[in-house]
Amino acid sequence: MLDFFQSLFRYNPESPMFFNKAEFWLFFGAIIVIYQFIYNRTVLRNLFIFAFSLFFYYKSSGLYLVILLFSIVLDYYVALYLHKSENKTKRKVILIVSITANLALLAYFKYTNFILENIFYLVQADFKKLDIFLPIGISFYTFQTISYVVDVYKREITPCENFLDYAFYMAFFPHLVAGPIVRASDFKAQIHAQYEIAYAEYGTAIYMIMGGLIKKILISDYISQNFVDRVFADPTRYSGFENLMASYGYAIQIYCDFSGYTDIAIGIALLLGFRLKLNFNSPYVAISITDFWRRWHISLSSWLRDYLYIALGGNRRGKLFTYINLMITMLLGGLWHGAHIKFIIWGALHGGALAVHKFYMDYILRSKAEPTGFRRFLGQVLTFHFVCFCWLYFRAVNVDTVNNMLYQIVFSFQIQAVPQMIVGYQQVFSLMLIAYLIHWIPRSFKDELAHFFGAIPDVAKAFVIACIVMLVFQFQTSKIVPFIYFDF
Numbered sequence: 001m002l003d004f005f006q007s008l009f010r011y012n013p014e015s016p017m018f019f020n021k022a023e024f025w026l027f028f029g030a031i032i033v034i035y036q037f038i039y040n041r042t043v044l045r046n047l048f049i050f051a052f053s054l055f056f057y058y059k060s061s062g063l064y065l066v067i068l069l070f071s072i073v074l075d076y077y078v079a080l081y082l083h084k085s086e087n088k089t090k091r092k093v094i095l096i097v098s099i100t101a102n103l104a105l106l107a108y109f110k111y112t113n114f115i116l117e118n119i120f121y122l123v124q125a126d127f128k129k130l131d132i133f134l135p136i137g138i139s140f141y142t143f144q145t146i147s148y149v150v151d152v153y154k155r156e157i158t159p160c161e162n163f164l165d166y167a168f169y170m171a172f173f174p175h176l177v178a179g180p181i182v183r184a185s186d187f188k189a190q191i192h193a194q195y196e197i198a199y200a201e202y203g204t205a206i207y208m209i210m211g212g213l214i215k216k217i218l219i220s221d222y223i224s225q226n227f228v229d230r231v232f233a234d235p236t237r238y239s240g241f242e243n244l245m246a247s248y249g250y251a252i253q254i255y256c257d258f259s260g261y262t263d264i265a266i267g268i269a270l271l272l273g274f275r276l277k278l279n280f281n282s283p284y285v286a287i288s289i290t291d292f293w294r295r296w297h298i299s300l301s302s303w304l305r306d307y308l309y310i311a312l313g314g315n316r317r318g319k320l321f322t323y324i325n326l327m328i329t330m331l332l333g334g335l336w337h338g339a340h341i342k343f344i345i346w347g348a349l350h351g352g353a354l355a356v357h358k359f360y361m362d363y364i365l366r367s368k369a370e371p372t373g374f375r376r377f378l379g380q381v382l383t384f385h386f387v388c389f390c391w392l393y394f395r396a397v398n399v400d401t402v403n404n405m406l407y408q409i410v411f412s413f414q415i416q417a418v419p420q421m422i423v424g425y426q427q428v429f430s431l432m433l434i435a436y437l438i439h440w441i442p443r444s445f446k447d448e449l450a451h452f453f454g455a456i457p458d459v460a461k462a463f464v465i466a467c468i469v470m471l472v473f474q475f476q477t478s479k480i481v482p483f484i485y486f487d488f
Contacts (some may be wrong), residue, residue: 016136017059018177019264020216027052031126032271039195039273046191048166049272053173057137060177064135068171071102075145076166079159095153097226099146106142113338137177138335141170143303149182151439165191172274174265178258180279181297187274193274202401203454206461208267212469215260216485217437218474220253227254228427232395235405240413241421243405245429250395251388252435255283258297284387284439287371289353290361292387304333323358327351337394342402346393353386 008023017024038044058065072151078098085091113129136272148169151157162168175182197205214467231238240248259280266276279298286292293301309329315322328350334347361368372380386392392402422429453461 011059011062013062016061016202017056019261020213020221021153024056027206028268035272039298042192042194043164045195046164049173050164050168050171052359053168053171053176057171057176061136063135064138067105067135067138068141071105071141071145072167072170074098074101075149076160076163078149079150079166082153083151083159085264091153094462095149098129098149102146106138108132109120109138111339121304132300132451140179140181141176143300143307144181146308147168147181147303151184156208157188160184160188160191172269174274175262175276178261178265179297180262180265180276181303182276182299186277190274193273195300197273199464200220200451200454201270203456204450205267206452206465207453208263210465212265212267213472213484214468215256220432221258223249223253223428223432223435224257227425228395232397232401232405235401235408238408239417240409241415241418242425244407244413245425247388247392247405249428249432251284251391252439253389253431254395255280256438257433259417276352280444282439284384284436285380286377286387288357288383289350289386290357293350293354294384299334304329308332312487319359325353325354326358329356341391342396342399345399349386349393357442367386382386387487 007432008026015021017027034048035045038048054065054069057068075098078094081094082091109227112132117127117129148157148166150161160169165188166206169182170186172182172187174176228246228249231242232250235243235246262279266279270278277347281295283292283295311326312328313321313326314325328351330351331344331347334343334345337343337346351442371377392405393399394462396402396405453464455465
């Protein structure tokens, strides 16, 4: 029994604690029980959630919790100085120091091996990768703290009233390790607000949590383990049709994985009385690549727009620089995802596509009216397939894997064997089809379904939850699959 409790509270690098593990829900159940007695006492409530947030991060990344605490302490005092100081030069220097320190930490953990590997390649020397652990969530909380400091510098917000408020904002566990990236302007006012959640919101929170677990475990993990991972591991062993289906499979896998996480995060936050913004809005119904980035990972795309694209000049210096700024923004966005040439290619493809679409809208179409009918359908088909093509670089181990997949699709499709392959993969393909059909359902209908779930009696809710849990465990793979964006 003692060993069990020790393992429960000790960080295990082989089995970190995340939303898709029973261990987390055991702790969260205890949190909810205690929360009933303190939710109206805001300081105690916030201190309690902050303490659990630190514990949650420790259980996911161990002593790298120190890095998070360093960023919190640094930028809390930086923001206070920026708010009080009227000296423009000193304010700018302090801002640069803060951003540089945060990005330097991120660069060390994410890009040291990449930089050294390229240096050694140029001098034609052997290079052995350093054993550097990437602290989970560092990319997200680094961007979040930068947005806070920049907003205080621009005097768009005032800093948090005390250290606990800022630490709570930064470490709030639902969004800590994989987003969404939360702006202080959206969260600050909630820190001391009285707990208030309508019965319908309570139903919505449960609905989102259950939906997120279905997306992650029932759809994403099953498709990944039983099809997508196998094809990407060795595409030359599979036909072009299987490679094509694997590209469609990964598209829905990464969507269900990442949006599933944020759905759970938003649902958990709502149960605790905090409201986070929507992070995904049916991205595969997008009618253009610009529309896609308004729907995919909204907190990141808006961060890149507001703190990088606009900082580079945005569209203020003419059309040519607008296209260049779009390309630079997406190149850096690609590099943010990982230190590898494949992410640079992924970013370049999206940046180029955004520039081409901007040019098309400015000089060819010359209309801001949304397309309808066949033009709208064609835009959706082209956008979806372009995004799937780009996902190949995102998912593949290297560029050679992408080349092999494309070769198989073009030169070894094996169309005559398609019926047999559909039968052989009927469970995976059926699940993919169901997932896409659900994805393409209009948001108004999904909102009505959430409202309906929220309105049914608690006994009926419990029955639905029990059925979903049983279904999820039926499909759960033997290995717990971490969320994809924990690697970034």
